[in-house]
Amino acid sequence: MKKGQRGYRLFEDLSSGLFLVTGFLLMFYEVVMRYVFNSPTTWVNEISTMFVVWGVLLGLSLGLRDNHHISVDILYEFLPGKVRRLIDFIANLAGLVFCLFFTYNGIILVGRGIKSSQVSIETGIPIWVYYLVVPISGVMFGIRFLTKIYELRHAPSVEAGKEAETIEHYHAF
Template structure:
């Protein structure tokens, strides 16, 4: 199981990093073409927007994995351990629900764009491919929230049984 988790972590890192790297490289290419060769390329900005958005949405589960997302923990820090665990469970469950809705409505958007045949303005990329990141990132984000929920539930059972461990990592 740990090998599968490491492979999944690596896949997330490679995908997000690749899209962001390609986006940055294309920005550099666009600047060079515009200001050095005085031949701006119209397609660059459109493709950069898509690759940066894909990279960012693929990076959201990575931020959740490493607990590097924005959090307000003034109240959380004042709670007793059992209260912290309950809040972790609640926030993870809300995250799971959000991801289910996000994925579902992302899928609906992809389906509508697929049937409409809409393409991008400059490059002609089918828009359903552009929007495909929504259900993909939603599923990846959902898997991370499920992982957090399971971890929260496991910690909660330790608190109830009196086997609480001291851990500064929290999920809220």
């Protein structure tokens, strides 16, 4: 299980990172071609934008994995451990439901792109290729919400941890 988790983490890191870096390198290439060689390209803006969007959407699961998403916890910190766990469960469940909605609609979007046979004007790439990131990122994000729910369900109680800590503290005297 741990090996699979490490492999998945590496996949998340590499997929997001490679798309972002490639997108930014293509943007740099366009700047050099346009302002140094006075020979702008027609395809780089579209492709670099696609790469950056893919990198960002694939990186959503990284933010959740490493707890880097924005959260407001001013009141949350004052709640008892059991209530916090319930709120965490509900929030992660809501996130999972969103991912299911996002993935489902992404699949519909890709299907419509395939059915329409539309291609990009600048590059001639089928439009569904651009849309493919939506269901892929939805699944990756959903996997992270499922992981959070699993960890929350199988983690020891915060209250039990505090009780054990208090007991150890009193035994030290």
